[in-house]
Amino acid sequence: MSKLILLDVDGTLINYEAILPESAEKAVNLARSKGNLVYICTGCSKAEIAQRDFRTMQLDGMIGANGGYVESEGKVILHQSLSKAEVKHIVDWCNARHIGFYLEANSGMYINDYYLEDGPVAMAKYIAGKGKEIGDISEYKENFGKGYILKHGEDLYRDDVNKVSFVLHSYQDHLDSKEEFPDLIANTWGGKGEEALFGDLGPKGITKKYAVETLLDYLGMDAKDAIAFGDAQIDLSMFECCGYSVAMGNASEPVKQAADYVTDDVDADGLLHAFEHLGLV
Incomplete structure (x- = not known):
């Protein structure tokens, strides 16, 4: 059964200097090659993500603006902006x-x-x-x-x-x-x-949880097959609606306490180690 992998960006997929570790790039590409779906779930908007250097890494879509924007394979599923x-x-x-x-x-x-x-x-x-x-x-x-x-x-x-x-x-x-x-x-x-x-x-009403639930409904997937990765307290709403949650080693203490599993720091191959632990690669 394929999984829906949801990755916060800063401090989870990339480090705080906006650098994508080679191990994270490898983890995502391997996970997708095994039929898993990988989406970023970030506070950033699409223009900010476009400035990131993801090298060869491919994604299935994104949740942006802390849940205000959802895109899957180039199709906009949700977009709620300010007036x-x-x-x-x-x-x-x-x-x-x-x-x-x-x-x-x-x-x-x-x-x-x-x-x-x-x-x-x-x-x-x-x-x-x-x-x-x-x-x-x-x-x-x-x-x-x-x-x-x-x-x-x-x-x-x-x-x-x-x-x-x-x-x-x-x-x-x-x-x-x-x-x-x-x-x-x-x-x-x-x-x-x-x-x-x-x-x-x-x-108001926009959260990562709301966006994840919207994406799950669109994909026809069950929450038990969703795995959330994060490092900050704003990721907690994403943890709530996913079957499994992973905190990075550099995460804040409340995030670690809420997670099902704590991996290593983003710069210590934490994402790859978690993917290996969960059998995603």
């Missing part, structure tokens, strides 16, 4: 507070001027908090904006945005966002111990 009015509200609120943000759309990642200042600092903290170091911080800051599209004024009022991530100057920004946008889901994400470095806002 243009909601995006305008978020953009204006962030700009009024001088907060850097990026709009996560399948067509690209759109940023304001403040993100060119806030983004490199927050992302450097994110990478350092996951145990990695940026060699030349000046070069990192200089190259930081290359993966984004800078827009101004009304050009940021878009109708194709899956969710919005913004830099937290303090945790109060997240608390204020929950009050300002009661009709949206407000999350945080970040570095060591899942320190809150970023806030994000997306459509």
Whole structure:
């Protein structure tokens, strides 16, 4: 019986420097050659995933935007985005507070001027908090904006945005966002111990669990044949609806406690070792 394998991306499939370990590439390709289906299940939107170097690795589809987008073999199964009015509200609120943000759309990642200042600092903290170091911080800051599209004024009022991530100057920004946008889901994400470095806002009712259940229904598969892999607490909803769950060795403690099995770190061939343990390769 083939399995549905669901992989979180950052910290699970790739490391926190966005590098795909050769062992993970091997694991995915071998698992698919045995008839298993492999989908990524990530907070990233399609445009961000397109910037990753997956080399020869092939996938059957993706769940993106923490569940707001589902694609299978090139066919869009689900796409729930923010309305243009909601995006305008978020953009204006962030700009009024001088907060850097990026709009996560399948067509690209759109940023304001403040993100060119806030983004490199927050992302450097994110990478350092996951145990990695940026060699030349000046070069990192200089190259930081290359993966984004800078827009101004009304050009940021878009109708194709899956969710919005913004830099937290303090945790109060997240608390204020929950009050300002009661009709949206407000999350945080970040570095060591899942320190809150970023806030994000997306459509209510959208979770990885909801998207996985949508995909299972589309594929006509049973939840008992689904295996979820993750490292962060936002992956817990994915664990809930899958028959088996695996936490990476670099996962946070609550994720390890919730998982059926804990493998090695992403950089210590953890994905391949778990695939071997489960007989997927």
